[in-house]
Amino acid sequence: MSKIDVAIIGASGYTGGELMRLLINHPNVNIKYVTSRKNAGEDVSNLHPNLEDVDLKFSNPNPEDIDADVVFSALPHGASMKLVPQYLENGSRVIDLSGDFRFSDVGEYEKWYNIKHIHPELEAVFGLPEINREEIRDAQLIANPGCFPTGAILSSLPIVENELVDRIILDSKSGVSGAGVNPTASSHYPTCADNIKPYSIANHRHTPEIREQLRNFGSGNVKVSFTPHLVPVIRGILTTNHSFLIKDDVTVDDIYNLYAEYYKDEPFVQVLKDNKIPLLASVRGSNTCQIGGISLDDEDQLVIIAAIDNLVKGASGQAIQNMNIMFNFDETAGLKNVGLYP
Numbered sequence: 001m002s003k004i005d006v007a008i009i010g011a012s013g014y015t016g017g018e019l020m021r022l023l024i025n026h027p028n029v030n031i032k033y034v035t036s037r038k039n040a041g042e043d044v045s046n047l048h049p050n051l052e053d054v055d056l057k058f059s060n061p062n063p064e065d066i067d068a069d070v071v072f073s074a075l076p077h078g079a080s081m082k083l084v085p086q087y088l089e090n091g092s093r094v095i096d097l098s099g100d101f102r103f104s105d106v107g108e109y110e111k112w113y114n115i116k117h118i119h120p121e122l123e124a125v126f127g128l129p130e131i132n133r134e135e136i137r138d139a140q141l142i143a144n145p146g147c148f149p150t151g152a153i154l155s156s157l158p159i160v161e162n163e164l165v166d167r168i169i170l171d172s173k174s175g176v177s178g179a180g181v182n183p184t185a186s187s188h189y190p191t192c193a194d195n196i197k198p199y200s201i202a203n204h205r206h207t208p209e210i211r212e213q214l215r216n217f218g219s220g221n222v223k224v225s226f227t228p229h230l231v232p233v234i235r236g237i238l239t240t241n242h243s244f245l246i247k248d249d250v251t252v253d254d255i256y257n258l259y260a261e262y263y264k265d266e267p268f269v270q271v272l273k274d275n276k277i278p279l280l281a282s283v284r285g286s287n288t289c290q291i292g293g294i295s296l297d298d299e300d301q302l303v304i305i306a307a308i309d310n311l312v313k314g315a316s317g318q319a320i321q322n323m324n325i326m327f328n329f330d331e332t333a334g335l336k337n338v339g340l341y342p
Helices: 014-023 080-089 106-113 129-137 147-161 207-214 252-262 312-326
Strands: 004-009 029-034 070-073 093-096 141-143 167-174 223-230 237-244 269-271 289-296 301-308
Touching: 004 014, 004 080, 014 029, 014 312, 070 080, 070 312, 080 093, 093 312, 106 207, 129 147, 129 312, 141 312, 147 167, 147 207, 147 223, 147 237, 147 252, 147 289, 147 301, 147 312, 207 223, 252 269, 252 289, 252 301, 301 312
Parallel strands: 004 029, 004 070, 070 093, 093 141, 167 223, 269 289
Antiparallel strands: 167 237, 237 301, 289 301
């Protein structure tokens, strides 16, 4: 099978580095462009030392000169929307890793991101394969999900679609790499180490993304509350999903069997046998979402745990999974890595 040409825009950050790490061994891909305005001309290993033997240099071509079958836009929110229309005009299919195209209602985006959307006419498919696989196949523009919403949505879908709950409280713990490659006061080592820090309490911008997707299922009126926490690890998101059952005579075994059946054909969702508890170390470096620890207390509170690597299933790996679907490749191509435990 012939290879497709790939462009990675904004390749100096963590998600750009992960795209390169995963794509260099993809059997159907030729990495044609890895762009960075600041680092043009430098070897990619100057910023991504794990790619020492990779023969790639950063470049800074004009957007209209990008000639690729697929463009991964790893630019920040607000910057991506300025360039995506040009890549589409060039004839490329685009997978955007920012939040710029994740909302069906541009007003929601502008409210939560505090950015004026300059291309509200562009329509994107929300790129969570487990719910939109068929739409992804023919899409020209994919909005890759946020890292928090990926674990939150996957841990919630079966109980929402089957209308077992009407309110979900999501408590997520994220590694520091989720804050991006540029250091900030909140990601400074003395601030993060030996500490757990809740942030954006009750107003995190991934909240409406989770709500919008979950409300497409079941009765469409599930209420969602989400609070993230920064924890002193590099990679990973552990989400604890709390809800109260609204149907009688539902057991833990019923919930486990529901999840096992729901995800039985999904290559990157593991519902753990014997209801083991998902671990960040078990999914590190992989495109897998593990779900387990399903528990029900004596007041009908249901607890479900999900773990992902925020840079892989939460970003770059999921973007490649979307690419595989779009180009009719094996969906697992380039993504067969198991977790890096311990």
